[in-house]
Amino acid sequence: MKIFAHRGASGNFPENTHxxxxxxxxxxxxxxxxxLQSAKDDYxxxxxxxxxxxxxxxxxxxxxxxxxxxxxxxxxxxxxxNLQDLFNWVGTKAIINIELKHTTCxxxxxxxxxxxxxxxxxxxQKMIISxxxxxxxxxxxQQLPWLRIGALTSSxxxxxxxxxxxxxxxxxxxxxxxxxxxxxLDAKKRGLKVYCYTVDKxxxxxxxxxxxVDGIFTNYPANTKNILQQL
Ligand code: G3P
Ligand code: CA
Numbered sequence: 001m002k003i004f005a006h007r008g009a010s011g012n013f014p015e016n017t018h019x020x021x022x023x024x025x026x027x028x029x030x031x032x033x034x035x036l037q038s039a040k041d042d043y044x045x046x047x048x049x050x051x052x053x054x055x056x057x058x059x060x061x062x063x064x065x066x067x068x069x070x071x072x073x074x075x076x077x078x079x080x081x082n083l084q085d086l087f088n089w090v091g092t093k094a095i096i097n098i099e100l101k102h103t104t105c106x107x108x109x110x111x112x113x114x115x116x117x118x119x120x121x122x123x124x125q126k127m128i129i130s131x132x133x134x135x136x137x138x139x140x141x142q143q144l145p146w147l148r149i150g151a152l153t154s155s156x157x158x159x160x161x162x163x164x165x166x167x168x169x170x171x172x173x174x175x176x177x178x179x180x181x182x183x184x185l186d187a188k189k190r191g192l193k194v195y196c197y198t199v200d201k202x203x204x205x206x207x208x209x210x211x212x213v214d215g216i217f218t219n220y221p222a223n224t225k226n227i228l229q230q231l
Pocket of ligand 2: 033034035099
């Protein structure tokens with residue numbers, strides 16, 4: 001079962017920041033999940049569309065240029081990373097799972113991914129783009145057939161595994177509260193990986209392990225790794 005650090009090691013460090021990403025790399029996670037928003041001139045790593053919850057800034061991320069966003073404190077003096085920071089820090093050391101939030105200009109994102117792939121900054125096998133917005137996933141998969149996409153859902157809609165398969169997804173990312181054995185078997189039969197979020201507690205880690213899901217997103221990768229080694 002793969003371990004993905006959710007927003008980096010966000011249980012121990014400010015979410016979606018350099019220290020959270022480094023904290024995850026330090027414990028040799030399999031993957032790092034981050035959230036992508038669009039600024040006026042770049043892509044930035046931040047969960048909310050608004051700055052207020054996780055930074056000392058105010059207002060919408062999309063109303064700022066990157067240089068302005070870099071002035072804000074994202075926790076413990078950290079700066080809001082942009083997409084290139086993420087690629088520079090993680091590279092091919094772990095799977096990078098980018099969740100598209102209110103991400104616009106996907107054509108630019110496509111070019112960005114192509115450029116970083118060509119430069120060897122990222123690898124095809126260690127890159128997953130996920131989103132609840134399945135139209136965006138469909139578009140980017142058509143543009144970049146090599147790209148792994150993760151169909152995100154917070155519940156199990158009827159025939160969701162079939163839907164994800166038809167979307168040409170690599171994986172299904174699903175809220176752990178809705179997962180069941182039947183769904184896992186159906187997804188696996190269709191060649192899809194099943195990754196569950198957000199799994200922090202011992203009993204939940206154990207339940208996901210018993211269900212044989214392919215991976216979990218956790219805010220506490222070090223602790224989760226320890227627990228898994230004892231199961
Ligand atoms: O990608 C899985 C999970 O991160 C989705 O929920 O709200 O934490 O972005 P959220
Ligand atoms: Ca996320």
